Amino acid sequence: xxxxxxxxxxxxxAGALLLxxxxxxxxxxxxxxxxxxxxxxxxxxxxxxxxxxxMLTLGQGLFFGLGAYVMAMHMKLDDAGPGGVPDFMKLYGxxxxxxxxxxxxxxxxxxLGIILVPAIVATVLGLAVFKRRVKGAYFAILxxxxxxxxxxxxxxxxxxxxxxxxxxxxxxxxxxxVNDPVNRRxxxxxxxxxxxxxxxxxxxxxxxxxxxxxxxxxxxxxxxxFLGYDPANIKLVAYVVSAVLAGIGGALxxxxxxxxxxxxxxxxxxxxxxxxxxMGGRTTLLGPAVGAIAVAWAQTSLSENFPSFWSYFQGGxxxxxxxxxxxxxxxxxTMATRLRRRPKPPADPSPIPQPRAAEPRAAEPRAAEPxxxxxxxxxxxx
Amino acid sequence: MDTFTNQxxxxxxxxxxxxxxxLGLSLTFGQLGVINMAHGEFIMAGAYTAYVVQQAISDxxxxxxxxxxxxxxxxxxxGLILEIALISRLYxxxxxxxxxxxxxxxxxQQLARDLFGAPAKQVVAPEWLxxxxxxxxxxxxxxxxxxxxxxxxxxxxxxxxxxxxxxGRRIRATVxxxxxxxxxxxxxxxxxxxxFFIGSGIAGVAGVGLTLxxxxxxTLGTSYIVDAFLVVVAGGIGQVKGTVxxxxxxxxxxxxxxYSTTASIxxxxxxxxxVLFLQVRPQxxxxxxxxxxx
Numbered sequence: 001x002x003x004x005x006x007x008x009x010x011x012x013x014a015g016a017l018l019l020x021x022x023x024x025x026x027x028x029x030x031x032x033x034x035x036x037x038x039x040x041x042x043x044x045x046x047x048x049x050x051x052x053x054x055m056l057t058l059g060q061g062l063f064f065g066l067g068a069y070v071m072a073m074h075m076k077l078d079d080a081g082p083g084g085v086p087d088f089m090k091l092y093g094x095x096x097x098x099x100x101x102x103x104x105x106x107x108x109x110x111x112l113g114i115i116l117v118p119a120i121v122a123t124v125l126g127l128a129v130f131k132r133r134v135k136g137a138y139f140a141i142l143x144x145x146x147x148x149x150x151x152x153x154x155x156x157x158x159x160x161x162x163x164x165x166x167x168x169x170x171x172x173x174x175x176x177x178v179n180d181p182v183n184r185r186x187x188x189x190x191x192x193x194x195x196x197x198x199x200x201x202x203x204x205x206x207x208x209x210x211x212x213x214x215x216x217x218x219x220x221x222x223x224x225x226f227l228g229y230d231p232a233n234i235k236l237v238a239y240v241v242s243a244v245l246a247g248i249g250g251a252l253x254x255x256x257x258x259x260x261x262x263x264x265x266x267x268x269x270x271x272x273x274x275x276x277x278x279m280g281g282r283t284t285l286l287g288p289a290v291g292a293i294a295v296a297w298a299q300t301s302l303s304e305n306f307p308s309f310w311s312y313f314q315g316g317x318x319x320x321x322x323x324x325x326x327x328x329x330x331x332x333x334t335m336a337t338r339l340r341r342r343p344k345p346p347a348d349p350s351p352i353p354q355p356r357a358a359e360p361r362a363a364e365p366r367a368a369e370p371x372x373x374x375x376x377x378x379x380x381x382x
Numbered sequence: 383m384d385t386f387t388n389q390x391x392x393x394x395x396x397x398x399x400x401x402x403x404x405l406g407l408s409l410t411f412g413q414l415g416v417i418n419m420a421h422g423e424f425i426m427a428g429a430y431t432a433y434v435v436q437q438a439i440s441d442x443x444x445x446x447x448x449x450x451x452x453x454x455x456x457x458x459x460x461g462l463i464l465e466i467a468l469i470s471r472l473y474x475x476x477x478x479x480x481x482x483x484x485x486x487x488x489x490x491q492q493l494a495r496d497l498f499g500a501p502a503k504q505v506v507a508p509e510w511l512x513x514x515x516x517x518x519x520x521x522x523x524x525x526x527x528x529x530x531x532x533x534x535x536x537x538x539x540x541x542x543x544x545x546x547x548x549x550g551r552r553i554r555a556t557v558x559x560x561x562x563x564x565x566x567x568x569x570x571x572x573x574x575x576x577x578f579f580i581g582s583g584i585a586g587v588a589g590v591g592l593t594l595x596x597x598x599x600x601t602l603g604t605s606y607i608v609d610a611f612l613v614v615v616a617g618g619i620g621q622v623k624g625t626v627x628x629x630x631x632x633x634x635x636x637x638x639x640x641y642s643t644t645a646s647i648x649x650x651x652x653x654x655x656x657v658l659f660l661q662v663r664p665q666x667x668x669x670x671x672x673x674x675x676x
Contacts, residue, residue, distance in 0.1 A: 056477045128657050132664040137417050137476055141611045142657065148608045149649045156646025267608065271484055278481065311492035318485025322478045323471060 009286055010199065017192040027181050031256060034188035036296040037195050038253040043277045043292035044198055045245030050274070051282030052211065053238040054218030055135070059143030060246040060273050062150045063118040065265030067247030069154075070117055071254040072167040073101055074110035079171045087169070092159045101160070107174060114251040115244055122243030123236065130232040130239070135221075144267055151266035166261025173255040184256075191252050195289065198245060203285050205241075214238050275314065279321050281330025291328060387520050389637050395526045397633025402533040402591055403606045404613035404625055405540060406584035410461075412619035413557055413577040415476050416469055419483040421610065422603025423490035424460055424582045428453035428589020429598040430494060433503045443508035449590045450532075457586020458579040465578040470571070487603070494600040502597035511594060525594035532591045536584055541622050543580070553577055616656050618666025627667055632656075 021033055042060055049055045076086040077097070082105075085097050103109045125146065129139055154161045161167070176183045205211050216224050217231045224231050254260050263269070273292070280291020295317070303310040325331055407421050432449040439445040464486060472479045511528055514521040544550035555563040556570045556577075564570050592602065609632075617628030635655060639648035660666075 056480065058480075125657070128661060132661055134660055134664045137411075137415070137480065138615055138660075138664075140477065140480060141417070141615055142660075145608050145612050145653055145656075149653045152646045152649045156644055267604070271481070274481060308492060308496060311488050311495075315485040315488035315492070318488070319468065319482050322482045322485070323468065326475070326478065 006203070006285060010196075010203070013199075013286060013290065014196050017196065018189070021192075022185065022188070027184065030188050031184055032297075032300060033293070034184075034191045034256045035253065036293045037188075037191040038249040038256065039273065039276065039296050040289040040292040041191075041195050041198060041249035041252070042246045042273050043280070043288035044195075044202055045242030045249075046273055046277045047282055047284070047288030048202065048205070048214075048245075049238050049242035050277065051284070051288065052206065052214050052218065053235055055235060055239060056140045056274070057143045057239070057242065058140050058267070058270050058274065059145075059147040060242070061265040061267070061270030062143075062147045063122065063243040063246035064250035064253070064269075064273075065150060065154070065260070065262075066118045066121060066250065067114045068250030068254050068260040068265070069161070069167070070104060070110060070113040070247075071251040072170070072260045073104045074107065075170045075173060075254065076167055077101065077105045078174075079169075086167075088162050088165075088167075089159065092163065094159065098160050114247050118243040118247035119240050122240045126236040126239045127232075130235045133232070144270065147265065147270045148267050151262040154262040154265070162261070164262060166259055166264070167254075168259035168261070170255065170258055178255055178258060187252075187255055191256070194248065194252065198248075199285065199289060206285060210234070210237065272314070275318055275321070277328075278326075279317065279328050281328030283327065284330045287328050287330040384519070385641070389641055390634070391517065391520045391522055392641075393634030393637035394530065394630065395522070395633070396636050397630035398526075398530040398533040399592070399595070399606075400609055400613050400633050401626060401629035402529065402536060402588040403585070404610040404617075404629055405533070405536055405622070406457075406581035406588065407610050408614045408617060408619060408622070408625040409540065409581035409584070410578055411614055412621070413553065413581075414469070414473070414574055415619075416472075417476065417480040417483070417611075418461075418464070418469070418582075419480055419607065420460075420464060420487040420490060421483075421582070421585050422605075422607035423487045423494075424457040424585035424603070425589040425592065425606060426490070426494060426598070426600065426603040427460055428457050428586035429505070429593050429602055430498060430503070430589075431456045431586065432505050432590045432593045433498075433598055436505055441508075442506045443510065446508055446511075446590070446594075450587055453586035453590040454583040455586070457589065458583030461578045461582020461585070462575060464582075465575055469578070470574075491600045491604075498600075500600065502599035504597050505593035507594050528594060529591050532587070536587060537622060537626055540580070540584070544622065549573075549576060612653070612656055614666075616659060616666055618663075618668040621668045624666060624668035 017033075017037070022030060025033060042064055046057060046060055049057050077084070080086050085095060086101075089095060089097065104113060125143075129135075129142060134142070154166075155164050157163065170178050172178060173183070173187070176186070178184075213224065213229060213234050217229075217234050221231045224234075250260070250265075253264070257264075272295075276292030276295040277288040278291070279295055280289070281287025295314075299310055299314070302313055321328065327334070403422075403425060406424075407418065410416065410418055410421070428449075431453045432446065435449045435452060436442065436445040439448065464483070468482055468486070469479055472482060507525055511524045513524060515524050515527065516522075517527070542550075544554060552563070552568045552573050553576070555566075555568055556573050560570055563573075589602070592598075592606075613625060613628045613632060616632065617624035617626075632652060636648055636652055639651045643651070
């Protein structure tokens with residue numbers, strides 16, 4: 001039963017993304033949904049780092065941007081043809097392709113770069129930060145400052161990064177025309193399948209020994225240290241994985257949106273990624289992805305109709321969700337059951353709902369395999 | 383020698399702006415361990431206060447001087463409301479406070495846009511603050527000099543309150559050891575509220591001062607807030623002197639980097655310096671020593 005509920009939820013999501021959405025949505029809406037799916041991929045990474053690892057990263061825009069710019073550079077070079085120079089460089093730059101662009105002519109280097117560039121940046125930053133036990137608010141601020149600096153850097157280097165306008169006007173995506181409706185559908189399916197594969201992988205990761213350790217680090221870093229583990233390494237892995245996911249999301253964003261600019265990667269979009277995660281339920285498996293899609297959907301439909309209202313709505317969402325519903329919508333069923341069972345529930349002192357505490361422990365005194373004795377925390381709420 | 387003095391003056395000028403915007407933040411962050419993302423919007427509120435006061439009083443000199451206490455009151459009142467309504471409910475969740483106050487900052491920005499319109503407003507500088515003055519052979523805009531004086535005055539005032547008054551003694555006691563402070567009868571929650579009022583009030587004053595440097599728009603606060611946080615991180619929490627040294631240090635560094643590279647690369651280098659600095663001192667320049675493991 002405990003395993004069944006998340007599995008059913010996962011199949012439901014897969015069905016909705018792969019069967020229902022393509023059947024009922026217009027091409028325009030489907031293209032929007034594929035854009036939201038890229039945000040969902042970023043959100044899954046934030047769920048890992050923040051929900052499971054307790055590292056509030058306000059800088060996912062940096063990794064999103066790294067992945068996106070790597071992809072965009074490749075597409076620009078591809079459009080320019082072999083040995084050609086991207087159009088905007090002739091306008092703003094010196095008319096030559098800079099050396100650090102050249103490797104991304106190759107599709108293989110590009111695909112590797114989408115994974116490796118965010119991973120390397122996250123590793124260096126993570127080592128510098130976690131090994132010195134910089135954490136909590138300090139980490140959040142540093143990650144945010146890095147994103148801000150990245151956006152400023154992109155704007156400043158107009159000749160090689162497109163500056164404020166970013167990179168846009170792509171024609172082809174690995175040889176397929178970007179504007180062809182059939183190809184746009186293909187890209188949607190590609191994005192949705194990647195999202196679902198990542199979620200399946202994440203379920204496995206949450207259930208693994210590493211997933212258990214990560215939660216342990218979040219709830220009691222010192223205790224884990226006393227047990228002989230190095231929390232810095234555990235956090236580093238989670239952070240790097242979340243950075244890679246953000247990079248993949250960014251790379252997929254480029255052919256879908258047709259543009260990547262500093263305003264997509266700065267401080268504000270980076271925090272906006274977080275609200276979807278918070279709303280969906282940061283500790284759950286599917287919550288971050290579903291929340292991200294829901295928030296992005298709300299943003300599009302609300303700002304289509306009432307542009308200024310969206311800011312109030314988004315701000316209010318942050319306040320209300322975090323204040324009253326720290327577990328996100330995934331917390332609602334648990335809250336409802338609790339209210340029904342006990343008329344006066346004791347105030348929950350822990351910030352993050354931990355359904356596991358309420359479950360009866362598996363009656364295995366020796367607990368030979370940690371991975372099998374404890375059910376995933378997503379079980380009760382996902 | 384000339385470039386050196388130029389850089390020195392430019393650095394001190396940048397540093398004084400940083401100091402002004404970060405001083406209130408370091409108070410509230412040091413006291414509560416709470417990150418107030420809406421701090422930038424309190425700065426914005428101070429700037430709009432100066433604009434509104436100037437609409438009422440046409441004389442720019444008088445309106446500037448009157449705006450400073452009013453800006454303090456406006457910023458302080460907003461901080462007080464925020465503390466009572468939201469932050470006091472989130473004491474054990476400092477990271478969540480960050481997100482909640484970010485939501486508040488979004489709302490306040492939109493509110494400013496709806497109240498004053500999206501285009502930036504201009505506050506007229508008084509006669510005696512326009513133009514340049516010569517200082518050690520370097521031409522300095524008088525407005526920059528005024529900001530320098532304003533931020534030093536703010537630092538002295540805050541230090542005096544912290545060192546000399548009973549309230550300041552209680553604030554320091556709470557920062558050093560909240561539990562122990564409570565056992566000797568200090569109402570720490572009420573002290574928190576006072577600290578928040580003062581810190582947010584300084585943000586309002588900073589906003590009034592910043593109107594001299596540029597126009598006032600809804601996003602005024604966001605452009606300063608990240609830098610202000612970096613100052614607080616580098617300076618360490620709980621002590622004014624850390625903030626002062628960090629602000630001027632970062633200001634001088636930024637001026638130097640900007641001189642030898644471009645503004646955008648200077649930002650990146652500055653961040654690199656801070657990350658490297660945290661390798662040596664993960665808690666910033668100065669920190670209040672505690673025995674807690676967290």
